[in-house]
Every structure is written in C-alpha cells, then in structure tokens.
Amino acid sequence: MEGKLFDVGFMFRAAPEILSRLPITLSITFVSLFFSLIIGFITAIARLRKIPVLTQIFNLYILYVRGTPLLIQIYMAYYGLPLVLLAINREFGTDMNINSIAPIIFIYIAYSLNEGAYASETFRAAIESVDRGQAEAAHSIGMTPMQAMIRIIMPEALKVAVPNFGNNLLGLVKNTSLAFSISVLDIVAAAQVVGSRSFRFCEVYIVLSVIYWVACGLLTKVVQVVEKSLNAGERGIAA
Amino acid sequence: MIELKNVEKYFGAHHVLRDINLKVEKGEVVAIIGPSGSGKSTLLRCANYLEMPAEGFIALNGRTIDFRHVTKHDILYLTRNTAMVFQQYNLFKNKTALGNVEEGLVVVQKKDRSVARAEALRRLDAVGLTDRVNYYPRQLSGGQQQRVAIARALALNPAVILFDEPTSALDPEMVGEVLEVIRGVTESGITTLIVTHEMNFAREVADRVVFLDDGCIVEEGAPVSIFDNPRNSRTRQFLERVTGGGRSVLSPPAREDATVYERDRQPRAWLGEERSA
Ligand SMILES: Nc1ncnc2c1ncn2[C@@H]1O[C@H](COP(=O)(O)OP(=O)(O)O)[C@@H](O)[C@H]1O
Ligand SMILES: [Mg+2]
Numbered sequence: 001m002e003g004k005l006f007d008v009g010f011m012f013r014a015a016p017e018i019l020s021r022l023p024i025t026l027s028i029t030f031v032s033l034f035f036s037l038i039i040g041f042i043t044a045i046a047r048l049r050k051i052p053v054l055t056q057i058f059n060l061y062i063l064y065v066r067g068t069p070l071l072i073q074i075y076m077a078y079y080g081l082p083l084v085l086l087a088i089n090r091e092f093g094t095d096m097n098i099n100s101i102a103p104i105i106f107i108y109i110a111y112s113l114n115e116g117a118y119a120s121e122t123f124r125a126a127i128e129s130v131d132r133g134q135a136e137a138a139h140s141i142g143m144t145p146m147q148a149m150i151r152i153i154m155p156e157a158l159k160v161a162v163p164n165f166g167n168n169l170l171g172l173v174k175n176t177s178l179a180f181s182i183s184v185l186d187i188v189a190a191a192q193v194v195g196s197r198s199f200r201f202c203e204v205y206i207v208l209s210v211i212y213w214v215a216c217g218l219l220t221k222v223v224q225v226v227e228k229s230l231n232a233g234e235r236g237i238a239a
Numbered sequence: 240m241i242e243l244k245n246v247e248k249y250f251g252a253h254h255v256l257r258d259i260n261l262k263v264e265k266g267e268v269v270a271i272i273g274p275s276g277s278g279k280s281t282l283l284r285c286a287n288y289l290e291m292p293a294e295g296f297i298a299l300n301g302r303t304i305d306f307r308h309v310t311k312h313d314i315l316y317l318t319r320n321t322a323m324v325f326q327q328y329n330l331f332k333n334k335t336a337l338g339n340v341e342e343g344l345v346v347v348q349k350k351d352r353s354v355a356r357a358e359a360l361r362r363l364d365a366v367g368l369t370d371r372v373n374y375y376p377r378q379l380s381g382g383q384q385q386r387v388a389i390a391r392a393l394a395l396n397p398a399v400i401l402f403d404e405p406t407s408a409l410d411p412e413m414v415g416e417v418l419e420v421i422r423g424v425t426e427s428g429i430t431t432l433i434v435t436h437e438m439n440f441a442r443e444v445a446d447r448v449v450f451l452d453d454g455c456i457v458e459e460g461a462p463v464s465i466f467d468n469p470r471n472s473r474t475r476q477f478l479e480r481v482t483g484g485g486r487s488v489l490s491p492p493a494r495e496d497a498t499v500y501e502r503d504r505q506p507r508a509w510l511g512e513e514r515s516a
Contacts, residue, residue, distance in 0.1 A: 133329035140287055141343035141395060142319035144311075151346055155333050 011203045014194045018207055021190040024104070028176045028186065032111035033169060039112060040119025047124060058120070065117035071178055077110035078103065078182045103182045111172065118168050126161035127153060159230050166223030170216050187211060240265050241286065241399045241430060246295030246306065248281055255281050256292065257454040263399070268431040270441035273451035274477055279434040282451065283401045286432070287321040288314050300398055319347065322392035326404040328384040330376040336363060336387045337372040343395045362390040366420050382413030386420050393424065400424060402433040438481060442466050450474045
C-alpha cells in the first residue's frame with residue numbers, strides 16, 4: 001500500500017514533540033535579548049561619549065557583527081572561545097573544563113553579541129535623536145549627567161527605539177533557528193529528529209513555520225502594547 | 240553676586256568671547272544686548288557651564304572657579320546655583336507642566352514628593368498657569384511653555400537667573416505675557432542676567448545694560464546712558480539699526496503697563512520675523 005503523500009494528521013501528532021523544545025528556543029531569545037540590551041546600552045554610551053580605545057574596539061565589534069553571517073559567528077564562538085579558554089588554562093595554570101560547557105552557552109554568547117551590536121546602533125540612533133535642548137535643560141537644573149540620561153533622555157529615546165527593538169526581536173526569534181547547527185536541541189532540532197524518523201519533512205517544517213509565525217505575531221502585539229503605553233502620556237491631557 | 244573674569248571662549252579657531260569681565264551684584268538686573276552672533280548666548284551659557292570656556296574665572300557667592308581646572312563638583316555648584324531660561328523653552332517633553340517644575344525639586348534637591356508638588360503648584364500659580372498644570376508641553380502655547388520654564392527655573396531658588404532671548408521664539412501676541420512674568424522676576428530681587436532684543440523692556444527693568452559686539456564688552460552702563468547717550472560708535476550703530484529709524488527706544492515709554500510692549504509685539508523685520516497670517 002502506498003503511503004499518503006502528505007499527512008495532515010501527522011502534523012498534529014508531531015507538534016507536541018516539537019513544542020516540548022520550545023522552552024529552549026524561548027530561552028535563547030530572552031537570555032540573548034537581556035544581555036544584548038546591556039551590551040547595546042554600554043557600547044552605545046561609550047561610543048556617544050567617544051571614550052578613547054573603547055570606542056574603536058566597539059566600532060570594530062559592530063562592523064564585524066554586521067559584516068559577517070550569524071552562522072559564522074556561531075561557529076566562531078563554538079570553536080574560538082574554547083581555544084581562548086585553553087590558552088588561559090596554559091598561561092595561568094587554571095583548570096577550566098572546556099568539554100563540560102553546554103553548547104547552548106555558546107549560543108547565548110554568540111546571539112547576545114550579535115543582537116548587542118544591533119541594539120547598540122538602535123540605542124545610539126535613538127539617543128542622538130533626542131533634542132539637545134532636553135539634555136541642556138537637565139544640566140541647567142543641576143542634574144548629573146547620569147540623572148539626565150536616566151530621567152530625561154532615555155525615556156524619550158526609548159519611544160524612538162522601541163519599534164526598532166521590536167524589529168530586532170523578530171529577527172532574533174527567527175535567527176534562533178540556526179542554534180541546531182552546534183547541536184542545541186531547540187524546536188528546529190526536534191523537528192529534524194521527527195522528520196528523519198518519519199521522512200515527513202514537509203509536515204514538520206509546516207509545524208515549525210506555524211510555531212515561529214505565532215511566536216512572532218504574539219511578540220509584535222507585545223511590542224505594540226509597550227509602544228502605546230510609552231506614548232500614552234503625550235496624547236491626552238493627564239487626568 | 241556673580242562675576243566673570245578674563246573669560247575666553249573659542250569654537251575651533253573662532254574666538255567667540257574675548258577677555259570678558261562682568262560683575263553683577265546681588266539683586267542687580269543686567270541686560271545684555273548686541274548683534275546676532277556677537278556671543279551673548281555663549282556668555283550666558285558659560286555662566287552655567289553649558290559651554291566650557293578656554294580660560295578665565297567665575298565667582299559665585301564667594302566661591303571662585305578656574306575654568307582651566309573645573310571639577311564635577313564645580314559644575315554641579317554652578318548649575319545648582321544658577322538657572323537658565325532658554326529661547327526655545329526646552330521643557331521636558333515627556334513631563335507635564337507640573338512634572339517639569341517638580342523634577343529638579345525631587346531629583347536634584349531631594350525634596351519629598353508632596354513638598355515638591357506643593358512648591359511646584361505655587362510656582363505655576365505665580366506664572367498664571369494653575370489651570371494648565373497637567374498639560375504636556377506640546378499642548379501649551381509658546382508663551383505658556385516659556386512661563387512654565389520660568390517657574391521651573393525659579394522653583395530651584397537659584398542665586399542667579401539667566402534668560403537667553405526668552406521672547407524671541409514667541410509669536411508676537413505672546414511676548415507681552417512672558418515679559419510681564421519676567422518683570423515680576425526682576426522685581427523679586429533675584430540677580431538676573433537677560434539677553435534680549437526687547438529694547439524697551441531692557442531699558443525699563445535693567446539696572447545696567449551691557450553691549451556686546453564681536454565677543455567683546457564694548458560699552459556698559461545705566462540704561463539711560465546706553466540708550467540715550469551711547470558713547471561708542473558701534474553701540475550707536477547697533478541701536479540705530481534695531482530701532483530702524485522709526486519710532487525709537489530713545490524715547491522712553493510713557494506708561495508702565497503692558498501696553499507699552501504693543502510696539503514690540505509687531506513683527507520685527509530685523510529679526511527676520513514676518514507678520515503671522
Ligand atoms: N556650538 C557652536 N559651535 C560653533 N560655533 C558656535 C557654536 N555656538 C555658537 N557659535 C558661534 O559663536 C558665535 C557667537 O554665538 P552666540 O553666542 O550664539 O551669539 P548670539 O547669542 O549673540 O547671537 C557665533 O558666530 C556662532 O556662530
Ligand atoms: Mg543667542
């Protein structure tokens with residue numbers, strides 16, 4: 001008996017196994033998002049203040065990230081960082097066990113650095129877009145540069161930045177699909193396992209598509225809500 | 240008391256302030272006049288360190304700061320004892336009128352929220368904006384925004400208040416209301432430096448007028464002597480130019496009410512202003 005060319009029911013049977021790996025995909029997304037914001041903020045401030053040496057290093061880092069494919073960056077983290085650690089072991093007599101590092105750690109690092117470069121550009125553009133007069137007013141009432149940044153400039157810059165961060169975030173979610181390349185067991189890896197067991201690759205990739213599509217749709221909604229709440233003050237007169 | 244001594248300021252190779260010496264006594268009102276680009280804004284901005292002079296000293300209430308060796312503490316001392324009212328108002332866009340005035344009280348002076356609120360409301364009331372305290376800057380007219388900015392500056396109880404062309408960005412019909420508020424400020428006894436093109440107003444409220452040209456203080460003295468009897472030819476030329484040969488500031492206003500600014504509310508062609516449609 002010939003099997004079905006396309007098995008709709010199989011998609012529903014495969015979905016739970018694939019979805020069981022969703023937490024990994026989400027953890028890559030949110031861990032990288034968190035660190036990328038920190039990296040992005042620090043590097044943006046250093047570059048805006050034109051702090052010598054750091055500015056050049058960060059500019060180089062951003063050029064590298066923007067000028068090379070993410071897959072190469074993942075491999076650089078996966079194969080490059082262990083070498084660095086081994087060199088440290090040799091140099092300082094430490095005894096770090098390279099093999100015990102889970103692949104997902106390299107993914108966190110690669111994705112945080114990758115997203116961090118884009119976050120840096122977003123932060124920088126947003127802060128630069130804030131009218132100079134705002135910073136001058138903050139200075140003139142006696143705020144420290146830190147107070148001015150946190151109380152006045154960042155809140156206004158965020159309004160500009162959030163839509164761009166939204167786009168970055170969607171990109172990040174979709175990029176997580178490359179994590180399987182260093183054998184991290186995310187939803188893509190799970191789909192491949194199911195696919196090669198059943199040879200129903202088309203079905204499992206449709207399941208994957210739906211999962212990514214729903215995730216991106218939900219995140220878009222979340223970003224819109226954040227955007228709205230940030231701009232809420234400006235529309236109506238406060239009660 | 241605030242005093243600038245031997246202040247030099249460059250923008251690149253451009254020498255913008257040349258050996259500025261200016262002493263303003265406590266409670267004195269000094270008007271700074273001069274052509275566009277002569278360095279008036281830069282002079283004010285040096286006084287609260289929005290610009291960094293190359294050299295010179297500033298003395299404020301007994302503390303002298305050498306502009307060549309300025310510490311973070313010096314900067315905070317200057318900014319916390321002076322207040323600036325900008326030509327473009329520069330209200331914090333994401334805060335209401337009340338929030339704008341409260342901000343410095345809470346963040347800089349560390350006052351309790353409730354104390355700060357009461358103080359801010361009092362200051363907004365004093366500039367006639369009780370019914371606009373919850374409005375955001377973009378919901379206020381230029382004149383209202385500038386009055387909030389004045390309330391914000393005064394709330395911090397500065398030793399010196401600096402006005403940089405506070406009415407130049409305003410539609411002509413709003414100039415009067417802002418000048419009235421500034422007049423009140425000058426009468427309150429606070430030390431005031433005001434850069435202005437409102438010559439009638441300068442003549443009326445200032446104890447002393449300083450004429451700045453090309454980065455130099457060319458002439459200074461009582462309003463009558465500067466306006467009615469300028470000794471320097473550059474001062475004379477400037478005054479002739481701004482009064483346009485028509486009715487001039489050389490004839491003092493007859494009455495001291497707001498109507499004397501009627502003339503100033505007209506478009507000032509020499510400022511590039513056009514009659515609003
Ligand atoms: N940030 C700046 N960078 C370079 N040049 C400046 C800057 N600010 C002012 N200048 C120049 O310095 C001179 C004095 O400017 P300013 O103090 O604004 O004059 P005023 O307020 O009397 O019109 C002008 O020639 C102006 O072009
Ligand atoms: Mg100016």
